[in-house]
Amino acid sequence: MDVEVLNHFLTVVREENISRAAERLHVTQPTLSRQMAALEEELGTQLFIRGKHLQLTDAGVLLRGRAEEVTQIIDKIRMEFKAGEELSGVVSIGTGGLMSAQILSKLISEFRALHPAVRFNIYTNSADHLREQLDRGLLDFAFLLEPVDIGKYDFVRMQVKERWGILMPKGHPLEEKPLISRKDLLHQPLVMTNRANVQKELAGWFGGSMEHLDFIATYNLINNVANLVSDGTACAMTLEGAVNFLDPQKFTFRPLSPDLSATSVVAWKKLSPFFGAASAFLSTIKRYAKTE
Structure with a gap:
């Protein structure tokens, strides 16, 4: 063909x-x-x-x-095989709603100051989809929220804390609270991530079970249920970093209490034969992780 x-x-x-x-x-x-x-x-x-x-x-x-x-x-x-002395090519990076992904603008800015011919493809989706894209060779790197099975990947762990909390519409009664407790959510319609391993983490925060709660939907990206939140149908359990994509005039985020946080990694395929632009950018990522 x-x-x-x-x-x-x-x-x-x-x-x-x-x-x-x-x-x-x-x-x-x-x-x-x-x-x-x-x-x-x-x-x-x-x-x-x-x-x-x-x-x-x-x-x-x-x-x-x-x-x-x-x-x-x-x-x-x-x-990748384009001839020429000047480093060029495209580096493909997958991200989600993570605080750690906010370093990308800094890394890209510093990298392009040295290698202006390199371009970046930034792709946003859920962690499970990003892993599929890594496996297929369509992404060079991906920011992934833990817990995640990273046995097939090399990675550097980011030090930024990824806090879970509740996303609600402006004017919601819970907006007055600086922190959201388990009790606050007992009779509140909710939506949450569809990632099974993350659901287990959330269930642990609720005491081991979520059967007594009113979960009306799941999502792979918070944008998919933003309308359910903005019109008051439900509140969303989400990461703090994800709300950066939403209009602050329409939504309020409040962290959970007791605190529920996770870490994230920048991952790439194990033993991947990087060279050229991707190899140079990997060195930048590792250098940042050491100094962070």
Whole structure:
């Protein structure tokens, strides 16, 4: 399967039209149509529902995801092996709602002062998804909240404390409290993370069980349930760092009491053969961790 054909497939998907995709790719419409037909024949399945606007079949949706991953990796390889004395390339970093991730702006600023040709791809998602991206080689590094299984990774542990607390809408009755206790949450509709190992940590804070509490939803990113919080439907158990993405005019964060905190790590694939931009940035991360 030719990488160029996968790129052409992705262009067709974006344009939803063979003619427009052919114009963008500077090829003839018959040529592009034959490429797509040959791709379907090679895979033994229909990829498009043809009409005024092309739509993907389930197989087409699957191929789109795989093609995006493959083309990203190919682009990354090309950048890593790009000739020239000046350090260049793209460093891909995954983050979540963590206080420790706030060091990224400082690290990138200092790094680019020395290597201005290097670019960064910052990707935000849940820890479980970031680990998948690390495993597939789509990310060089990821900030991960502990507890997390890091047996497959090398890492440096960050010293910043990641505090758990309650996110509530402005004007909520609990806003008057500087700290939120277990008792405060007994009759309060709540949402929490869908990560099983983190749920165990939260259950421990509640005394070992959360069956007596009113949890109405779970989330992988706090942004997904922000509307439930802003309209007063529920409060969210979340990390302090996650609220930095939300409008401070609409939300209030209060830490838990007794304190519930976690640590985080910057992780990368074990024995990963880094060189070029990623290798240089890894040295920057390690240097920061030592001086922190």
